[in-house]
Amino acid sequence: MSAAAAGPRLSDRQRRAWLRLIRTPNVGPATFRDLINRYGSAENAIAMLPELTLAGGAMRRIRIPSVDEAEAEMEAADRLGCRFVCLGEPDYPPILKAVDHPPPVLAMKGNADVFRLPGVSIVGSRNASLAGIKLARNFAAELGREGYSIISGLARGIDTAAHQGALATGTVAVLAGGLDMPYPPENIELFEEIAARGAVVSEMPFGWQPRAQDFPRRNRIVAGLGLGLLVVEAAKRSGSLISARLAAEMGRLVFAVPGSPLDPRAGGTNGLLKDGAILTTEPADIMQALAPLAGAERSLPHTLEEPPDFAATPPPGDDDRTRVIEALGPVPVGVDEIIRHTGLHPAQVFMVLLELDLAGRLERHAGANVSLLFPD
Known part of the structure; x- marks a missing residue:
């Protein structure tokens, strides 16, 4: 295998912030990307989460993992000989960068080569x-x-x-649970052999028991x-x-x-x-x-893509939020369709969708389609 690629790596502080952000409820890969693109860093995005979830209509305050919790997970990884690799870092799988909404953070054990x-x-x-x-x-x-x-x-x-x-x-090997929870149990020895010669990865937290979903x-x-x-x-x-x-x-x-x-x-x-x-x-x-x-030489992105220019247009108002919500329903629709239907600036639509997502009111589908979730 070739030597690992060179390139910039996050600091421990940045990595901890990325981990806190992706472990926050309702923050998936797409929402993570939008937050980083909008606010420039995971730390800035974390500071804005309470305000954004309130604007999206959340009924309760969002629970953001603490610095201590993120550090505890990083220490657990270190004890097991694992590490966290973030999107854009040299050890992140190059081909995975090219998929829609790649996992921002992967727990990894083994050789990234x-x-x-x-x-x-x-x-x-x-x-x-x-x-x-x-x-x-x-x-x-x-x-x-x-x-x-x-x-x-x-x-x-x-x-x-x-x-x-x-x-x-x-x-x-890609796990559905945490790297400290290899499944099935009879493959624990195989898990270790793979880690010694190749790599084992997971996007799930340490301590996470895999579920059907x-x-x-x-x-x-x-x-x-x-x-x-x-x-x-x-x-x-x-x-x-x-x-x-x-x-x-x-x-x-x-x-x-x-x-x-x-x-x-x-x-x-x-x-x-x-x-x-x-x-x-x-x-x-x-x-x-x-x-x-x-x-073939593959041209793959190394960072999160350029977002709409949020600074070039005013933030959405209450009437704008109402127009976007009224355009949504249980049937998935394209984001471009919402922009055309509402006549709003793309940055305003993206912002409303981000707020709804953080509030647990939005579901994302393949092909940049979204639908509104209704409470039971």
Whole structure:
């Protein structure tokens, strides 16, 4: 692997502020980006959070993690040989910067050099067949020998086999919980082996037990770290199909191994093939399709993108907020549509959406679409 890239790194104070901001309720990657772009730093954004949530109609005061809490999480990471890597820093995975709303902060254990290799994500059934396990392991091993890293989610079955096949050449495990909560428990030894030879990452806090709703977030990172994603075995309702959908939305190539129509573990993969996934029976199918991408120079952003010029227009007033809220409903609509409909300056619309988001009243969807959340 190549040496880690050079570049600016955050100070401990900045890193602590980033951690406090992303751990604040209702602050996801998109909101984090908007706050940093609007206020210039995480510290400034934190100072504005109470005012913004009040303007958005929050019913209770927002709870911002304290400096002591952020320091405690950083110390917990250090004790376990982990560290926090922030968007724009040299150890942050380069390809992940290019996805919409990348995680601002990743907890990482291992060697960031593995992210300099072109990646292939491999996912599939937890209840995999022996043939599927052998196939995933062999695919990972051969792709690894050809210079690819293998990304997966450390789950039972196909994920485990993919990691095992690429241990010697470079593999990345993405967790749905904190790095101190490897799941499933029987893969703790594999977790340590991956960290010793590749890397393990998570966007979740230390001490976080993975929940069902956390796995799609994990799957998004798995898909985002690869140039393409291979589904080996997947039933029709498999979470691997979520990974495939996310990969396609990111512009990644989706590969699928065909299976017998009599095997329910092939229902999802055969469905992907009907929908246009690349038929895959050997690693050469993947390498041939990815070769132009793996060899090309990729122009990737190193910082958060330029926001609308908030300083060039007055802040939104109460009437402006009402117009934006009236344009919203339970059905997702595009932000550009809201701007056209209301006639407001884009910066004013972005500000109202930011306030609603922090107040827990906004839901963000793919394709820069948003909808209004209504209280139960």
